[in-house]
Every structure is written in C-alpha cells, then in structure tokens.
Amino acid sequence: MPDLKESIKSGIVTMMREAAFNVPRDVREALQRAYEIEDNPVAKANLKAILRNIEVSGKTKLPMCQDTGTPTFFIELGEDFPLKSELRSLIEEAVRTATSEIPLRPNAVDPWTYKNSGDNTGRYVPIIHLELVPGSEMKVIYLAKGGGSENTSKLYMLSPVLGLKGIKRAVIDAMLDAGPKPCPPIVVGVGVGGSADMALKLAKKATFRRLDEPNPDPKLAEIEQELLEKINSLGLGPMGLGGKTYALGVKIEWAHKHPASLPVGINTQCWAFRRSEAVFDSSGNMKLLVPP
Amino acid sequence: MAEYRLRTPISEEDVRKLKVGDIVYLDGIIITGRDQVHRRALELAAKGEKDKVPVNLEGMALYHCGPIVKKIDDEWKIFGFGPTTSARMESVEADFIREFKVRLIIGKGGMFEKTTQGMKEYGAAYLAYPGGTSAVATSAVKRVVDVHWLDLGTPEAMWVVEVENFGPTMVAIDSHGNNLYTDVLSKAKKVAEEIKAKF
Structure with missing residues (x-):
C-alpha cells in the first residue's frame, strides 16, 4: 500500500496540474455557447481566442493564464480520516513541488517588504479553508485564484x-x-x-x-x-x-x-476558472471529480 | 472594422490609422513593462537620466505582462505570456508615452481618460489582448532576446521578446480620443439605472 502522506501530496500536485491546463467541462461548454450566440465581432474574436487558448493549453501544457493564481483549498475533512496533524505541511510541500514542476508563477508576496517568497507559500499561504465533516474521506477543492x-x-x-x-x-x-x-x-x-x-x-x-x-x-x-x-x-x-x-x-x-x-x-x-475537485479515501486513493 | 498585421517598431503614421474595434496581430520585438518598470523608467527620466533605460523604446510596443519564466541550460524560456491589468498603470502611462515615445500599449482591462488623452496627443494606441489567454500568447513567442532589471523580480523585470503573429489584439483606445471601454461602460451605467429602479 502506498504511503498515505505521499499519496496525498502527489494527489494534490496532480490536482494543481489538472487545473493549470484545463477548465471544468461546464465552463468550457458555457463559453462555447456564448461564442455561438454572439454577433458582436469584437466579442466573438475574444471568445474565439479564449476557446483556442483552452485547446492550446490542454495540448501544449502551457499554463492557461500567466497568473497561475493564489493556491486556495477548500477541504472537507472526515472526522475519521486517518491523517490530520500534518495536513498543512503536506499541502505546502505539494504547492512547492507543483510551483517548480509545472511551473507556476510565484505569487506569494510579503505585503510590507513586497518580497516574493518564490514558491507560492508564506504566511497563511496556501489559503486553506477546513471544515470537519462526518465520515472517513477527505474532499478537496483546489482553486487557482487569479488576482x-x-x-x-x-x-x-x-x-x-x-x-x-x-x-x-x-x-x-x-x-x-x-x-x-x-x-x-x-x-x-x-x-x-x-x-x-x-x-x-x-x-x-x-x-x-x-x-x-x-x-x-x-x-x-x-x-x-x-x-x-x-x-x-x-x-x-x-x-x-x-x-x-x-x-x-x-x-x-x-x-x-x-x-x-x-x-x-x-x-x-474569471473565465479561466481553474479548479479541481477530488476525494481521497482513508488509504489515500484519489478520485478526481473535476475536471472530468 | 479592419484587420492589420504590424511589425515593430511602428511609425506614428501607422498608429494613427488604427481605429477602435480593429484587430491587430504583431510581429517583431515587444517589451514587457508593468508597475515597477514604469516607476523606475520615469524616475530616471525625471532625473534627466533617460539614457540609463537599457532599451530604446521609441516606436515600440510596451506589454503589460508579468511572464512565467524558467532558465533552462542558461537560456530563458517563457511559459506564460498573458496580459496583466492595465488600470494599475493609468496614473503614469501618459507620461511614459510622452517620455519614451512608445506607439502601442498592450494589456487587458483598458485604461482611462488621462491615457486616452495622452494617446491622442502623442500618437499611440491601446491594444486589448484577451485576458487570461496566456497559452495562445506563449505560443506566439519566438525567443527571449534579453532581460533587464531582473532585480525587480521576474514578473516585474523588463523582458525583450521576439514574437510572431502575436494576437488577436483589439484596438480598444485609438489615437483619436476613442475609448471602447468607457463607451461600453457608460451605456451599461444607463441600463443599470433602469434595472435597479425596477427591482
């Protein structure tokens, strides 16, 4: 059985990678419909560029947008999920790995000195909203939130x-x-x-x-x-x-x-609504729900 | 509505042809500059030290962009090249155009009255690059020619980049005082008053 901590860490890196090169299917379909009903030429050119960008990003693995966002997590943690104490540090490690591997733009800046931490982590960053829920699973929503x-x-x-x-x-x-x-x-x-x-x-x-x-x-x-x-x-x-x-x-x-x-x-x-959702079971197996 | 393919540097005559709603694709060199490039360049200009700005900006396209970069085998590679919000540069852009004679400003989200007047007076246009379409922009990059002022951090540094068929960009402010953003917004404000009265 793979190590639980390693599974969570690599699962979160995967979630961040999925979100960097894709938007969820419902967003893609809504943008396509917007393009089809549009008759203003400037609007149509904008929507065409957006749709092409989604395609190019998926194919070339170039980030959708150069602002790869503030890493934000909404977590529903099952009360019986076997790991709690090191969750923040695991997520921080995943963010560092994802930032260097994908690569993502470093977006965590000290508000007093304007010094960039260089790896998307810092005081309260990544931003984590944690909620305790019944059960033994952990549901994670990752949002790459643009400035x-x-x-x-x-x-x-x-x-x-x-x-x-x-x-x-x-x-x-x-x-x-x-x-x-x-x-x-x-x-x-x-x-x-x-x-x-x-x-x-x-x-x-x-x-x-x-x-x-x-x-x-x-x-x-x-x-x-x-x-x-x-x-x-x-x-x-x-x-x-x-x-x-x-x-x-x-x-x-x-x-x-x-x-x-x-x-x-x-x-x-923004239209580049980069989010991914996944559920981790108590052994650390991840099921990616969004993007499909 | 016309479509143009232009190569930088650009003459005043060419920029005066552009009208709001036109679509433009660019070839040649474009230079990135956001908050800190504006601040530093204008400080040098104020001290009479314009020659310390490392690139001749006359006729050039200045791009509001903080790229994602990585140095691979001693060579800079760009992974993200989409536009940033231009509004942050509104207070200084007209001065920047006057001092450095750039002909095109590329960004997203538009600029306002002071810049529109500056563009009319000195002969420049604002090209809206579709916000967030970084992958398309990155695939138009041929190579990083040079980088200056890296001490400002990679997003804020001045990147000199060669592009091919960079676009589509839309002329949103032309050199005749027209601003598509403020036109759209003032219409929206009128509609909003009617909507809000009926709630």
Whole structure:
C-alpha cells in the first residue's frame, strides 16, 4: 500500500496540474455557447481566442493564464480520516513541488517588504479553508485564484430594511465596478448572511456549484436566473468590450444572520476558472471529480 | 472594422490609422513593462537620466505582462505570456508615452481618460489582448532576446521578446480620443439605472 502522506501530496500536485491546463467541462461548454450566440465581432474574436487558448493549453501544457493564481483549498475533512496533524505541511510541500514542476508563477508576496517568497507559500499561504465533516474521506477543492478576479470582490454590509432589492442592486453595482477587470465572461458568487467574513467565504464557495446545476431552492434558482439575465443585459460583454455574455452564471449561498445585519459578499471567477475537485479515501486513493 | 498585421517598431503614421474595434496581430520585438518598470523608467527620466533605460523604446510596443519564466541550460524560456491589468498603470502611462515615445500599449482591462488623452496627443494606441489567454500568447513567442532589471523580480523585470503573429489584439483606445471601454461602460451605467429602479 502506498504511503498515505505521499499519496496525498502527489494527489494534490496532480490536482494543481489538472487545473493549470484545463477548465471544468461546464465552463468550457458555457463559453462555447456564448461564442455561438454572439454577433458582436469584437466579442466573438475574444471568445474565439479564449476557446483556442483552452485547446492550446490542454495540448501544449502551457499554463492557461500567466497568473497561475493564489493556491486556495477548500477541504472537507472526515472526522475519521486517518491523517490530520500534518495536513498543512503536506499541502505546502505539494504547492512547492507543483510551483517548480509545472511551473507556476510565484505569487506569494510579503505585503510590507513586497518580497516574493518564490514558491507560492508564506504566511497563511496556501489559503486553506477546513471544515470537519462526518465520515472517513477527505474532499478537496483546489482553486487557482487569479488576482484580477479576486480584486473585484465586494462586501456590502446592507441595512436589513433593504432586503432582496438591496441585494440585487448590490450585485448590479458590483458588476459595473468590475467592468472589464475580472476577465469576463465571469462566474458570479453571491454570499448572503452570516457575518462579513462568512458572506465572502460563501460567495467564493457558491461559485463551485456547476453552471448547469440550479440552486436547490427554487426561489433562489429564480433569483440567480433573473440576476444572470440582468447582468448580461448591461451589454458589458466578454472582456468588457461589449457583447451578450458578461456572466456565465450567478450562484447564491447563504447563512443565517444577525437581526441588525445584512452582509452581502460577492466573488467573481474569471473565465479561466481553474479548479479541481477530488476525494481521497482513508488509504489515500484519489478520485478526481473535476475536471472530468 | 479592419484587420492589420504590424511589425515593430511602428511609425506614428501607422498608429494613427488604427481605429477602435480593429484587430491587430504583431510581429517583431515587444517589451514587457508593468508597475515597477514604469516607476523606475520615469524616475530616471525625471532625473534627466533617460539614457540609463537599457532599451530604446521609441516606436515600440510596451506589454503589460508579468511572464512565467524558467532558465533552462542558461537560456530563458517563457511559459506564460498573458496580459496583466492595465488600470494599475493609468496614473503614469501618459507620461511614459510622452517620455519614451512608445506607439502601442498592450494589456487587458483598458485604461482611462488621462491615457486616452495622452494617446491622442502623442500618437499611440491601446491594444486589448484577451485576458487570461496566456497559452495562445506563449505560443506566439519566438525567443527571449534579453532581460533587464531582473532585480525587480521576474514578473516585474523588463523582458525583450521576439514574437510572431502575436494576437488577436483589439484596438480598444485609438489615437483619436476613442475609448471602447468607457463607451461600453457608460451605456451599461444607463441600463443599470433602469434595472435597479425596477427591482
């Protein structure tokens, strides 16, 4: 039986490699549809370049985007999964290996001295969100989060009297402010409730739901669809240069909230939505779920 | 909408032909420069030491890009060559164009009023490279000719790169005061007011 630690480490390197040269199938299909329905020549040229880029990256193993992102992990760790104590250091080692082997651009910079650590690790980096869940497996979502699309994140601490109208207006305002910056077509995550930090975390987590999978709550599914249509009717288009498709999807996650607060977090994913998902069983065998 | 294939360096006459919405492919040398290259070059210009800038930028294409590079057998190889966000250079780009007479700025996400005016005055255009399409951009790289100011770190250094059929890029700001980004955005703002009123 292979060593558990080694299996996890090499599994995570594989996840990072998969994400560097590919986007998930639902994103690819949505981009293809956007290209087919587009009639603005600049928008069409942008979408054509994007689709070609996905193809070239897959074939040549050149990274999809030169910003290979901040390594970010959302982990659901089974309470009975046999390894916990060294998980952070294992992930850090995997990130170092992936950075040098793939190679990835070093993106971890000290905010005071601007010194680049050179290997994508540093204080709190890789970013790891850990949740304990029942069971003996470990589910890992890896996100290579680009700086451009992270910079257009927003937090609105709305007055609760504004309610749903306020939430919808906040989403439209965030899109106007984002404009061309997050490399559209984007996926928009909206996190409602919780607290300031929770709303932003939920916004990011919301984007992991597949584009062809509507919100399980029919009322929220309707709001997601309405917001998607309204965002695209702004005419910002691919790369903010005009056209039909600015957003590929809008995804909502929520939490209960304090009576006096209405936090709304917004996170955007660029079209090069590089993520991979895998499940590790208690022996360390990895099953890659995304990209298929 | 026209399509052009241009070779650097570029004359003012050629750049004045470009109109927003045109598509351009480039051959020849392009030079990368992002935040720190702008800062250092303009500091030298302010001290009257322009000759210390290691490359003659006149007529050249300046690319907002922090490449992924690796040195293999003493030779630099590029693995990522997509554009970075140009907005960060907005406050200094018009000055950079005036001082160094670059004719093309390539980047993503667009630039604003000051740069648009500078391009009109000094004769330059902004080419939007589709954001994130690094693999396509990298396959247009023929070779790394030179690198300067490596002390700034590899993403921030000034890379002199020979390219072939680099594109598609779209003329998003021309030398006649037109800016496709601000046109699209101002229309979107009007639509947004109507949408928000109906929520």
